[in-house]
Amino acid sequence: MFNLANEAHFTLDLPGLEHDFRVLSFRAIEGGRFTMGDFGAVGDDGIWRPFFPPTLELNQPHEVTLSSYSLSRHKTTWEDFDTYLLANNLDVIERVFEEKRRRIPFNDDESSRFYLKKPAEVTWREAEEYCRWLGLRTGLPLALPTSAQWEFAARNRGSTEWVFSTHDGKPLHFHRDLYEQVGEGAERVPVGSRLPPNPLGVYDMADNGMEWVSDWYSDTWYRNNQNMTNPTGPVDGTEKTLRNLDFSFSRIGMPETVPTLHSADRLHIGEFTFRCALQRPTPLNTTGGKHAD
Template sequence: VGINRYAHAELNQSGPLQYAEADVDALGKILRRAGYEVVLLKGKKATLAKIRSELSSLRKRAAGASVALAAFAGHGIQPEDSKEAYFCPYDATQAVFDRNGKKVADWDLQNSMLPLSEILAELRASGAQSKVLLVDACRNDPKTGRGRGFGTGFNVGDLPENLALMLSCSKGERAWESPQWKHGAFFYHVLEGIGAGRARLDGRVTADSLTAYVADAVRRDVPQFIGGGATQRPHTIVNGFVDLMIPDRLMRPELITNSIGMQLRLIPAGEFWMGSPESEKGRDDDEGPRHPVRITRPFYLGVHEVTKGQFAAFVRATGYRTEPERDGGGGWGYNAKEKKLEGRDPKYSWRYTGFPYEDDHPVVNVTWNDAKAFCAWLSRKEGRTYRLPTEAEWEYACRAGTTTAYYHGDDPEGLVEVGNLADQRAKKIPGMKQDFPYASFDDGYGFTAPVGRFRPNAFGLYDMHGNVWEWCEDWYDEDFYATAAAREPDPVNRERASERVNRGGGWSSNPRVVRSADRFRNSPGLRSINLGFRVAAGVSAE
């Protein structure tokens, strides 16, 4: 639950809170990645009735769960004469009370606010193995003269077994937020502790390790970033052992950049349906039978295809000569004078193709063996294993959770936004004669495009449809999907054959063959002006 602006003007009198909703948004994303089922209530949706309804639902759904967690960011009040504390829902109201013979308007704690004890009772009843309550309140004084902090008089004996109660500050204190963090101080460090692994101890994020990290970091940073003598001391009570069940993969950065400027995105472990349904338009027989595949280990995958400039760094460092250069056969290219695609010819290689081809374009005219040599060099240079993705990893990463023909959907017209393929611009290139219908649109490029010019998929990967075909690790077998090996976890076809798998389609491909499920193949020594590669990498340095 996160609330920046309240219905009652007095709760906004010093200006709305800035980052309460951002706090719970960010926490929700981290917990979803960790495998939690997450419900968010923000702003006007965070009424008392709705919060109570979702707490009741949490109690029911969490039966037998490893962890039940509730988090609140907003205003809170603790009466000076009570150990009870109250969280302010969006629709918190005031009422008129008779105090010492005088009519006084004050907050209606009993009827319009959420008592801490009620939240604890719902967590106690949930039956979850571990229970966590995070409360960051209050960041502004909601009523002049009242205590700023949402502390509590509860002790360990008041808490259910295996429950951690983490409050952003001690009684009478203010909980701070700052544009430097774009979060409240408390939740900023909770997010760092869980999402960045700063609270990980002996392979776990527990309530004890998280509270130790957060308490120290908040006490240290608030005086430094807020200034003016500001202090904030988080208050925590832990009854028993509480494991937040944060998997190892959350401890890894989602995006890494290596020493040659190559970006790689963390692809989580998961399951997907590999291949295409029989009803998919343009389907080939080797795309079936469609079958479930489990990727058991996270891995990094290049955000972009390997560029000409990155390949040049490899050549400069090692003096490597590609197969087309060594065997004298050369590669393929475009002869503008004679208006034709031609090859093999020694004048064409990864260095020169005859068409506009800069350092930010995907490298072409490289064989499978050249791609493997690049990976071996990069592994030595970076101290991390680089390799080609398996065919299963490639399709899993391309789909990014989708089951449609393309990662944007089933309509090939949508490819204009996500990929570079044979379109009306390519059709106008003199000598470009393909025996298939060109796409009806113009994506802006006739040959290769600079990497990353189109819309990425949900994993943040570019050019998975089109630009250049990409080498994969596997040997190609048209019947591989029907084998038992294809249904094993992390499948890869290592049975030696004559050809290696290519995926993704290229700038000279029609919409049918750039589908997520489409399979192609070439001999390991083949070189072409529409064939390159992207790299995968291990999740940790070796």
């Protein structure tokens, strides 16, 4: 089941514009039990050691059980996000520190940060509202993935062979051609165009920008919650969790507004990529119509 592609697409009729909104392309992921966090490995001497000792307290391994769910194959693109903005009569903007500037939607300049096929970089609130709106439009329970769901998918269903969230679980420098592509620049590229998908058919889990998930961030959550089923993280906090870092288990917290070194009076708004998850155990099973189900 977990390797089954389930696709759907629908068209939104916008004022003066009919735009093909092909975003519902999910991979069904069969649930299971896995060790979340720095799961480490036993060496030749028979001793278990973490992969990255400096963050062991933060990323303490703990057992998690997940129900089945589906995850978007790709990060949400600017094309998708601009469709959402126009459908809701929201301003199409870019941010420069705390300032907002108008921009043109559906940018077809491949060199632009806002090229329609590149991943949208937005605040956590905007990402959460996008997935919720898309769920209302399709009648599907869509939301940001939980941190556990993201890690389970990034590690090929929680495999202990997946130390990195790449297509094969190995660091990119094992693949010189891919390493050089990513190493030439951290700029965003069209979704799914730089690295191969992982065995679940999900793209860009190790590339193309850090990703928002639904959880509040906590330094102590892992070690205080050792055995969980479908965890959603702390009930509150001051920062949201970001995934897609060096290790498949790495995470950081980030508020929407962060201080900068440029000026004490000007604040940078935290904007990162995201994808939505279908929060139910049964997958989409057909294609077409308002939604496929």
